[in-house]
Amino acid sequence: MTMLRHVAIAVACGALLLLLSYRLDLYRDLQFAEVAAEVGAVAGLTVLIGISGQISIGHGAFMAIGSYAAALLLLHQHWNIGYVIVASGLVAAAAGGIMGIAAARLRGPYLAGATLMLAVALPSLADKYQSVFGGDQGLSVSITPPAALGATFPLQRWFVWLSCAATLVLLVLLANLVRSRIGRSWRAVRDDEIAASLAGLNVARLQILAFVVSAACAGVSGTLYAMVTTIVTPDAFTLTLSIGLLTAAVLGGLGSLLGAVWGAAILVLAPPFLQDFATSHGFSSAVSSNVPIAAYGVVLIVVMLVFPAGIQGGLRRLLGPAAPVAAAPFSALRRHAPAREEKEEGTV
């Protein structure tokens, strides 16, 4: 039943977006496509952190893996874009599995450190194997709208269609997964690992699975991102991107798929908006290029202090207590500080 409901919602959203793509100018279409492309990665991350209770500060690495896989498949195999999206998602999922095996042993900041270093180290492979990955200038990704849409069909609108379609499918799958037995098991593990394992759950396997799912989402998202930006380069997957994904997930509201949409929108739309604002207010170039950066920092701090559960949490609070708040979406992260928690309880 939930599956049907989710599909129905997705179809309705898809129809709405289709109409919208005709109403927007080409530049807005492109921004729209970029937001849609990023939603998948943020949604995957929000599930990983908010539902399964593991952290990743290097999720850009999985986007990179998906993008490069897609670029290579398009360049050398000339696959249909639909197959490419699925295949690159699977490649990223495999990478996520490997990371997940390591992650299942690590906790809190140690996991953060390992994922951070993954994001820093991975792009250097592109420099090391220039013949395959094209070094700094990367690989170009060019796709064209199918001929059936007519010769004048704008590329930007095709990007919107593809990224929205792929992302909606991802969201439907994720929404069902988090409501399934697996989703419930993830929450159980998140809330209390020991209790979950006593209840017969295979904690390590569940945690690895969460990494696999989340990396697959990032891989699909990376493919869409590469398609929209028409290029894959190592510079696109800096630590800044990974941190951007993390901040988007948290700003949106951890564990909430709708929150992931808000987060991705902020991530993509805030910088040009702030830059335009600074430029139009006559700041010098050094200032106007730095104002958006400083402002984003302030936004992060303020949202965390004012809406500790992110935008989606804030909306729920504003729109009344009716909707159940995603069961303590952060409690799992308590194990970041096992020693301290233990001790505090010891003194109760």
Added chain:
Amino acid sequence: MQEFIEFTLGGLASGIIYSAIALSLVLIWRGTRVLNYAQGGMAMFTTYVALTVINDTGGNYWLGFLAALAAGFALGAVLERGVVRPTVGKPPLNSVIVTIGILIFIEGLAGIIFYNGQSASFPPAYSIVSLKVGSIALGVSWNDVFTAAAVLAAAVLLAALFRYTTVGLRLRATAFNASVSRLLGVRVGRVLTLGWALAGLIGALAGVLVTPTTFLNPNSMDAIFVLGFTAAVIGGLDSPVGAIVGGLVLGVVLSYVGGYLSADLIELAGLAALVLVLMFRPSGLFAPTAVRRV
């Protein structure tokens, strides 16, 4: 042999900086269970403060040096009081995001207020010309010696402060068990502020010491921070000794990889070292194992 000496000593000279950053992270982690992602940005900012003072005082290095340390101390205290304290009792990830927010804000702010964000060089304290034994260049200079001495001196002073003073006792008691400390009349809030201030000071020291080799711009500490963080994770986030050792090990490993294999592999080597250590010691090399109950 000449190369080996240069790679080893050069690696130690880089590594001691990672140690300093790692040490500042450990200080905050032990005290507040917050990982301060803004540590590198704070160090960048205080180094700009030092540069401004040096330029305004006609090149007085030591005034700038002291100004950076003072600014680091103050910045740590202000940030803890102002924006980190309110995240206490909220989900741990919120404090992570707040420190990332601080980092981004500080980098933007530095671009706005210091020299139009232009790259600047920062002077070393002493000569950077290699020392020699006979005809063999060692690959380290007086300035490297000073850098190592300054970091080690700071570490020893910190250790003494922690071990032998009542302030140190308060800091340690709070780090290990804040609620019991509170019942004993320790003003935990002030102690945490002091912890951040001390970490800010150590970070500022690292900034002033490393920047002559990286040049100064709003992002100049990012990469150093990542390696410092890696060093702290390798050493174990609860162990100050681990921080120092982790930094030195990382510096030497990266230097060998860059020297004997390929510069392209340095980041991958960092990842490999980290993964290797965490595979066998999921909480770092110097994780305390004895007294903790599980």
Added chain:
Amino acid sequence: MADNGGAAGNGAAGNRAAGNRAAGNGPTGRAGSALDIRDLAAGYGNVAVLDNVTIAAAAGTITAVLGANGAGKTTLLRTISGSVRARAGQIEIDGMSLVRRAPEEIARAGVAHVPEGQGVITELTVEENLRLGLLLRPRRERAAAIADAYQRFGVLGDRRRQAAGTLSGGERQILVIARALLSAPRVLLLDEPSLGLAPKIVAQVMDLIARLRDESGLTVVLVEQNARSALEIADKGVVLNLGRVVAESDAAELAADVGLRRHYLGF
């Protein structure tokens, strides 16, 4: 364990005079110091734990707070020491209000709370734990006070350089009590000091508490599951049930009230 506890007890007994002097240095000796709790309400989240609790503890007495699990005994102590915020009512020591103060400020006002279980900081050495108790004392008194403590609690002196985590349960209990005393409190709040200890050691601990009152006029609020041994040394008993005071009277009277004992105290 028993041997160690015994050694502690013997050491303490053997240094009665010294202990007297040490405690006398602090303000605890002052007559008239008392803890006054009126109409106190407290709880966690939506759960009200204490309701309309009124207790007066006279200076230099032991007040035993008794009751079944979940009666609110521990919450009472935590509210006094500031770890739990009072929702209504008043808490005063020597006429000074403690309500809405931070735990550290209440500690500085002379309330020492020895929490249930192990309040030692396991990573610090025995001596460092004790030095934490001294932080509120003037610097010049510290050396003498700690020397006294070692004399009184010989077992601690033997282990002063060891991490407190290496001590046995009984030794830890002695350590936290010794540490609380070093701060020269006006009021000592003891939460289940006998929990998990061998009966022989429980007796010694109770004996120690009684002697502290007798020697130095300390005001003690003692929370105990083990009502029988608590009432043996207490001057007064208060019985809590579901967050309310259901009985308050002389300790001997309480112990003699068979109905009450059967109903609330289980002995």
Added chain:
Amino acid sequence: MNRSHRLGFVPLAGLAALALVVAACGSSSGSGKKALTASATGITAKTITIGSHQPLTGIAAPGYDEIAPASNAYFQYVNAHGGVYGRKIKYIYLNDQYNPSITVTVVNQLILKDNVFAIFNGLGTPTHLAVVKTINADHVPDLFVASGCECWNQPKTYPDTFGWQLDYVREGKILGNYVEQHFKGKKIGLFYQNDEFGLDGIKGLKYEIPAKQIVAAEPYNAAASNPSQEVGTAAAKLKAAGAQVVISFSVPAFTALLRLSELGVSYNPQNVVSDVGSDPITLEGLLNSFAKKSGSFGKSLLQGIITDGYLPSLGDTTNSWIKLFTKIHNEYIPKLPLDGNVLYGMAVAYTFVQAMFRAGRNPTRASVLAAVNGLPQAVAVAPFAYSLTDHNGITGAYMAEIKNGVLVPIGPVQVTDDTPTGAITTYSGTQPSAPASGIP
């Protein structure tokens, strides 16, 4: 609202009348003074809007972030002195942080939202490569890319794209030729950025220098996590290989680091540095604070470095171009240092204004592309290569030595092509002087 509508009608009518008169005069006198119209996307009767992607923050910003403000200063100067046929140039440069994916976003914004007439001086090889296809697909003039990559010279694939600065292959050939002649038989080490910039340069060098003479080649990664450690290792290896001459294709920060690392391992080879990494003022700024500690000055650390230049030396204060740009610098951007980046920004802006004047009173995208072909030499010491079949820019440079903080030419201007066998010849022409008005 109403009032402005009514009022607006009068001047409009007046303007139309004026236009008619002007047109009539034009046709009668035959001077071709046509009315200014909105002749192309980004061009109105009053403005020419152009756009660029520049690294204003991030790893590549230091130094390069001066280029666009310097170009803009020159445009301001032109605007204040009559503009281009009366049109004022509006220059929108957006920050791409030297990240190709962001470049795509900002260039899309420029083309689709800001409707620029042309993309001007987009900076960086990897960044501009990310957008060159889109720009050409949209037929937007892509003028004077700020990168010496050979890749801009593909008239068939990218008909709208033109390079400007001396390309790295030509530069490599000229440097290599000089080293081969003046350091015969010496052991040579290479230090280069591991991307198109360094690799193109090394390609040119190898056309001139026999492979057996090259004893070490040390690439560096511009985004290295610890540059000083990486460069320190490279210096140690160059020294160990016994290189007597070290040729660098490096950005300024890495040139400076290499000098420092050489000091660090007590190594003193002859340094030869390509133009990009040898601006003495930038380097001095980077090295000054160190030099004091080694008992000398930044200048002396740079003393004797051999390089090449395709723009006049800032040290040549009698040069008419340097005088012009110094004047504009002092008037419009006095806060920025007057260094090679500022000179570059103004020089390339001058070329753009040149092209716009040649493109006619009512330029179109086609007419401006046509105008670039055969664009005459101006600020650069050598002519442009621009033709229907060649989209490379400046074709030659002079060899120079850094003496007391300025480039001192040590040879004639030499020109060459970008083929392995193309001869390197001395340029016989002379550089034109700057026009008195400062406007082409």
